[in-house]
Amino acid sequence: MSRIAVPLGALLVLSFGVAFAQGQETTPSDDVVPAYGTDEDLRRAAQDLFDVVLPAAPPADEAEAARRELGAKLFFDPRMSSSGLFSCQSCHNVGLGGVDALPTSVGHGWQKGPRNAPTVYNALFNGAQFWDGRAADLAEQAMGPVQAAVEMNNTPDQVVATLNSMEAYREHFIQAFPGEVDPVSFANFATAIAAFEETLVTPGAAFDRWLNGDDAALSAEQKQGLGLFMDAGCASCHNGINVGGHDYYPFGVVERPGAEVLPEGDRGRFQVTETAADDYVFRAAPLRNVALTPPYFHSGAVWSLEEAVDIMATAQLGTELAEADIAAITAFLNGLTGEQPQVAHPVLPPRTDETPLPNPFDLPLDAIR
Amino acid sequence: MSRIAVPLGALLVLSFGVAFAQGQETTPSDDVVPAYGTDEDLRRAAQDLFDVVLPAAPPADEAEAARRELGAKLFFDPRMSSSGLFSCQSCHNVGLGGVDALPTSVGHGWQKGPRNAPTVYNALFNGAQFWDGRAADLAEQAMGPVQAAVEMNNTPDQVVATLNSMEAYREHFIQAFPGEVDPVSFANFATAIAAFEETLVTPGAAFDRWLNGDDAALSAEQKQGLGLFMDAGCASCHNGINVGGHDYYPFGVVERPGAEVLPEGDRGRFQVTETAADDYVFRAAPLRNVALTPPYFHSGAVWSLEEAVDIMATAQLGTELAEADIAAITAFLNGLTGEQPQVAHPVLPPRTDETPLPNPFDLPLDAIR
Numbered sequence: 001m002s003r004i005a006v007p008l009g010a011l012l013v014l015s016f017g018v019a020f021a022q023g024q025e026t027t028p029s030d031d032v033v034p035a036y037g038t039d040e041d042l043r044r045a046a047q048d049l050f051d052v053v054l055p056a057a058p059p060a061d062e063a064e065a066a067r068r069e070l071g072a073k074l075f076f077d078p079r080m081s082s083s084g085l086f087s088c089q090s091c092h093n094v095g096l097g098g099v100d101a102l103p104t105s106v107g108h109g110w111q112k113g114p115r116n117a118p119t120v121y122n123a124l125f126n127g128a129q130f131w132d133g134r135a136a137d138l139a140e141q142a143m144g145p146v147q148a149a150v151e152m153n154n155t156p157d158q159v160v161a162t163l164n165s166m167e168a169y170r171e172h173f174i175q176a177f178p179g180e181v182d183p184v185s186f187a188n189f190a191t192a193i194a195a196f197e198e199t200l201v202t203p204g205a206a207f208d209r210w211l212n213g214d215d216a217a218l219s220a221e222q223k224q225g226l227g228l229f230m231d232a233g234c235a236s237c238h239n240g241i242n243v244g245g246h247d248y249y250p251f252g253v254v255e256r257p258g259a260e261v262l263p264e265g266d267r268g269r270f271q272v273t274e275t276a277a278d279d280y281v282f283r284a285a286p287l288r289n290v291a292l293t294p295p296y297f298h299s300g301a302v303w304s305l306e307e308a309v310d311i312m313a314t315a316q317l318g319t320e321l322a323e324a325d326i327a328a329i330t331a332f333l334n335g336l337t338g339e340q341p342q343v344a345h346p347v348l349p350p351r352t353d354e355t356p357l358p359n360p361f362d363l364p365l366d367a368i369r
Numbered sequence: 370m371s372r373i374a375v376p377l378g379a380l381l382v383l384s385f386g387v388a389f390a391q392g393q394e395t396t397p398s399d400d401v402v403p404a405y406g407t408d409e410d411l412r413r414a415a416q417d418l419f420d421v422v423l424p425a426a427p428p429a430d431e432a433e434a435a436r437r438e439l440g441a442k443l444f445f446d447p448r449m450s451s452s453g454l455f456s457c458q459s460c461h462n463v464g465l466g467g468v469d470a471l472p473t474s475v476g477h478g479w480q481k482g483p484r485n486a487p488t489v490y491n492a493l494f495n496g497a498q499f500w501d502g503r504a505a506d507l508a509e510q511a512m513g514p515v516q517a518a519v520e521m522n523n524t525p526d527q528v529v530a531t532l533n534s535m536e537a538y539r540e541h542f543i544q545a546f547p548g549e550v551d552p553v554s555f556a557n558f559a560t561a562i563a564a565f566e567e568t569l570v571t572p573g574a575a576f577d578r579w580l581n582g583d584d585a586a587l588s589a590e591q592k593q594g595l596g597l598f599m600d601a602g603c604a605s606c607h608n609g610i611n612v613g614g615h616d617y618y619p620f621g622v623v624e625r626p627g628a629e630v631l632p633e634g635d636r637g638r639f640q641v642t643e644t645a646a647d648d649y650v651f652r653a654a655p656l657r658n659v660a661l662t663p664p665y666f667h668s669g670a671v672w673s674l675e676e677a678v679d680i681m682a683t684a685q686l687g688t689e690l691a692e693a694d695i696a697a698i699t700a701f702l703n704g705l706t707g708e709q710p711q712v713a714h715p716v717l718p719p720r721t722d723e724t725p726l727p728n729p730f731d732l733p734l735d736a737i738r
Contacts, residue, residue, distance in 0.1 A: 076464055084471050085459075095445055095717040102453050106729050110479035292719050304722060340716045347709045348464040350661050353673060360475050 036227055039215045045230060051241035052208045053122060053288070053338060056199045064195060066176040071196025073172070073346045074189060079162055081152035083108055084358025088193060091145070092120035094343045097292030098200065103300030108153035109362070114266060116300035121341070122288050124198045127246030131298040132269040133283045138194035143186065156186035162356055163189065168349030202289055202338025210335070218335050225332030228325050233317045237284035243336060245286030251297075252280060254318035257311055261301045268298070291334045306330050405596055408584045414599060420610035421577045422491060422657065422707060425568045433564060435545040440565025442541070442715045443558060448531055450521035452477055453727025457562060460514070461489035463712045466661030467569065472669030476514075477522035478731070483635060485669035490710070491657050493567045496615030500667040501638040502652045507563035512555065525555035531725055532558065537718030571658055571707025579704070587704050594701030597694055602686045606653035612705060614655030620666075621649060623687035626680055630670045637667070660703045675699050 036042035059065035074080060075088040086107065091100045098119035105113035115131050123129065129141035145151040146159060163169045163184050170184055176192055177183040207226075209217035218226065229235055238244035248269055251262050262280065269278040282298055295301065296308040309326050313319040321329070357368045405411035428434035443449060444457040455476065460469045467488035474482035484500050492498065498510035514520040515528060532538045532553050539553055545561055546552040576595075578586035587595065598604055607613035617638055620631050631649065638647040651667055664670065665677040678695050682688040690698070726737045 073464075078462070078465075079470065083475070084469070085475055090454075093447070093717075094714050095442075096447075097719070100453070101448065101720065102727055102729065106452070106454055110729070112730065294720065303726065342716075343714045345463050345712045345714045347711075348462075350466070351470065351663065357672065358471050360471065360479070361481065 036223075039210075039223070042223055042227060043211065043213075046211060046226060049230065049235050049239045050207075050211065050243060052211050053125075053201055053203045053205070053241060055203045056201050063176060063178050066172065067192045067195035068199055069196075069346075070169075070172040070176045071192035071194065072343070073169075073348055074193050075196050076346050077348050079348075079351070079355070079358070080146055080154060080159055081108065082154045082158065082358070082362075083152075083360035085360060086152045088120070088142070088145070091117040091151070094120075094200070094341060097121065097289050097340070098123075099293045101294070103295050105151065107151040108149065109360075111150045113150050115298045116295065118285070119289060119293050120197055121200050121202050121338075122242055122286065123245075124194075124201070125240070125242040125245060126283070126286055128283065131282050132272050133248060134272045138197050139187075139190040142190040142193040142197075158356055159189055160184060160186055161354075165352050165354035165356070166349040167352075172349075200341050200343075202340060205288065205338035206335035207332070208338065219331065221328050221331045222335045223332075225328035225330070226335075228321075228329050229332055232313065232319055232321070232325075232329075234312065234329070237316070238287050242286035242288055244284040246284070248278070248281045248283055249316070250279070250281045251315065253316045255315050256280075257315050261297055261299055261311060263299055266298065287333060288336050289338060289340075291337050292340075305333060309333070408579075408592070411592060411596060412580065412582075415595060416580060418599065418604050418608045419576075419580065419612060421580050422494075422570055422572045422574070422610060424572045425570050432545060432547050435541065436561045436564035437568055438565075438715075439538075439541040439545045440561035440563065441712070442538075442717055443562050444565050445715050446717050448717075448720070448724070448727070449515055449523060449528055450477065451523045451527065451727070451731075452521075452729035454729060455521045457489070457511070457514070460486040460520070463489075463569070463710060466490065466658050466709070467492075468662045470663070472664050474520065476520040477518065478729075480519045482519050484667045485664065487654070488658060488662050489566055490569050490571050490707075491611055491655065492569070492614075493563075494570075494609070494611040494614060495652070495655055497652065500651050501641045502617060503641045507566050508556075508559040511559040511562040511566075527725055528558055529553060529555055530723075534721050534723035534725070535718040536721075541718075569710050569712075571709060574657065574707040575704035576701070577707065588700065590697050590700045591704045592701075594697035594699070595704075597690075597698050598701055601682065601688055601690070601694075601698075603681065603698070606685070607656050611655035611657055613653040615653070617647070617650045617652055618685070619648070619650050620684065622685045624684050625649070626684050630666055630668055630680060632668055635667065656702060657705045658707060658709075660706050661709075674702060678702070 036045065059068065075092075078084055078087045078090070080087055091105045092098050093100055098121035100117050102117070104115055105117045107113050118129075118131065123141075124138055127133070129135040129138060130144070135141040135144060143156075146154050147156065163173070173183040173188060173192075176195075177188050180188070206217045206222070210223075229238075237247060237249050240246050251257070251268065256262060267279050269281040269283075270276070272278070285296075290296075291305060294305065295303045296305070297311075302308045302311065306326050309329050310321060313321045313326075359365075359368050405414065428437065444461075447453055447456045447459070449456055460474045460476075461467050462469055467490035469486050471486070473484055474486045476482050487498075487500065492510075493507055496502070498504040498507060499513070504510040504513060512525075515523050516525065532542070542552040542557060542561075545564075546557050549557070575586045575591070579592075598607075606616060606618050609615050620626065620637065625631060636648055638650040638652075639645070641647070654665075659665075660674060663674065664672045665674070666680075671677045671680065675695050678698050679690060682690045682695075728734075728737050
């Protein structure tokens with residue numbers, strides 16, 4: 001019998017489809033005792049399922065370095081929003097594990113956003129972006145919030161007009177996209193932000209060091225938690241380099257959580273595909289740095305990591321985990337916290353008379369001053 | 370006859386009082402021709418009025434270094450607001466010249482703040498803080514916005530509870546305030562933020578380099594503008610190391626600007642002192658980096674620096690400046706842009722179960738989750 005609840009082969013078949021985690025087949029918590037014997041046995045099993053995050057590669061060339069530098073400015077620039085208040089950083093705070101630490105984000109006009117902001121850290125390793133995977137990659141993702149009325153409430157035209165109004169930005173785009181006829185474009189704006197975001201990886205987590213052979217990097221409890229994480233079925237969905245983030249599953253495979261955790265109005269991937277099988281289907285959360293990013297779930301309804309583990313076991317696996325097992329899995333999840341990126345706050349280009357004015361209160365254009 | 374409209378001696382007497390800039394005595398723009406002859410003559414006159422900003426001094430000792438590092442975290446931490454959205458950085462953006470680039474700031478619940486956010490850069494050189502000088506120093510200033518219902522809407526108790534909930538913050542305070550019985554206090558919170566803000570100085574402006582003897586640092590137009598700035602009377606209020614920021618004057622000494630620039634409801638320092646002489650009295654704006662910090666005035670009503678110069682000349686000096694004179698003074702003001710601080714975005718301590726929850730929508734405490 002395989003040591004994991006769902007054979008890995010099945011995951012390949014189910015890639016980007018709906019996978020049922022077959023929680024009914026998992027044994028009850030009392031019997032889920034990891035018995036891998038040695039670190040090497042446990043490591044071999046884990047290496048089959050997970051990958052180590054490495055430090056970000058050095059810039060490939062001058063243009064890519066320029067894209068990253070430009071992207072950092074764009075990521076931090078609140079003038080990319082119509083109000084002048086919000087930047088990417090507002091909801092993906094590089095000092096807070098890449099999130100805003102709110103249940104759901106607050107956006108333009110103090111509107112309550114629909115979902116919890118996923119971390120930007122290691123986001124390049126996700127199979128797709130957003131809770132419902134509606135963006136294929138980081139650049140496509142970056143085009144979303146800037147236009148969403150509930151977030152940054154801007155338009156591509158106004159973003160490009162803002163960028164074109166500042167000589168320093170124009171020069172940056174020319175360096176970052178050499179040879180292009182029209183370097184200052186909304187597409188390149190998104191590409192540059194993605195280039196910066198690709199540098200936001202968190203290598204050196206205890207789990208990575210342990211995977212690389214350092215037996216002492218994880219505690220005995222964390223190793224027990226890792227065994228449970230694989231045996232109980234968590235790793236059926238949360239696997240790969242990001243310990244999740246690449247496949248879609250219904251929330252509530254076995255038992256649907258209450259409306260405070262799974263609000264009825266948000267049907268997840270169904271809203272993207274309009275396919276019945278995608279009802280309440282979400283991308284399995286990537287779990288790197290999960291200890292830094294409460295509250296949990298797309299609803300942001302749960303602040304405690306232990307409680308989140310408990311809910312997942314019940315909802316997805318039909319398993320009532322013992323307290324000690326929850327504690328062990330949580331200890332393992334704490335071992336997924338990597339070295340946080342050291343980010344220099346960029347100095348942004350000064351506005352000019354041509355720069356569109358901020359409009360936080362949605363006034364008619366001729367009334368803004 | 371002195372080359373400046375108001376003798377320097379008078380400024381000392383008027384320090385922290387109300388000074389009338391005696392604009393009536395200035396000659397009309399056409400006659401205000403700076404004729405200082407050599408750079409040395411102009412420099413001697415300017416050196417009497419202004420001081421050079423030097424690079425921030427190295428940390429005096431370990432505790433001060435710890436206070437600066439702690440202060441940087443506090444400055445950037447949105448969990449210091451009740452909503453979890455606003456930090457000092459929100460309105461004093463280190464990438465935007467130390468301001469938010471809005472007419473007046475937007476705060477808790479998307480409320481429109483009453484005044485334009487002054488820059489945090491070189492703020493330690495101001496005689497007092499806020500447009501009305503109601504805080505004596507940076508630490509006293511830092512206690513204001515965090516409690517203001519229209520800004521961060523928090524309480525000292527909740528700030529201290531938030532800080533105490535995180536071990537990493539507790540340890541920081543012990544290092545930063547060694548030997549204190551109760552290091553995690555609201556007063557020390559403010560002291561640490563002030564210690565960080567004291568590092569936010571902008572040396573190396575063209576004007577500083579020129580004051581230090583580099584004739585080529587200012588253009589001919591900028592030197593002409595400096596001469597006008599001193600002769601026309603601007604330097605009567607805008608002098609000292611911050612080119613302003615240390616004395617109070619009525620807005621509209623000669624001619625009160627329209628209500629869009631000087632709203633009737635904001636009576637300035639009168640609201641602090643309740644003294645008739647302080648009606649519509651404001652601290653003269655510090656002008657370092659002024660080219661980076663539109664819009665202008667406490668009302669934030671004017672986006673163009675040229676227009677701001679024009680309004681000031683009319684309102685404060687009774688002078689109609691010629692276009693070329695406005696251009697020259699504006700060129701000089703552009704020479705006040707210094708080297709912007711390079712700030713590393715801090716990694717903030719992770720929350721714990723004891724950390725108060727963010728409450729952007731002012732829900733009853735038992736309804737937050």
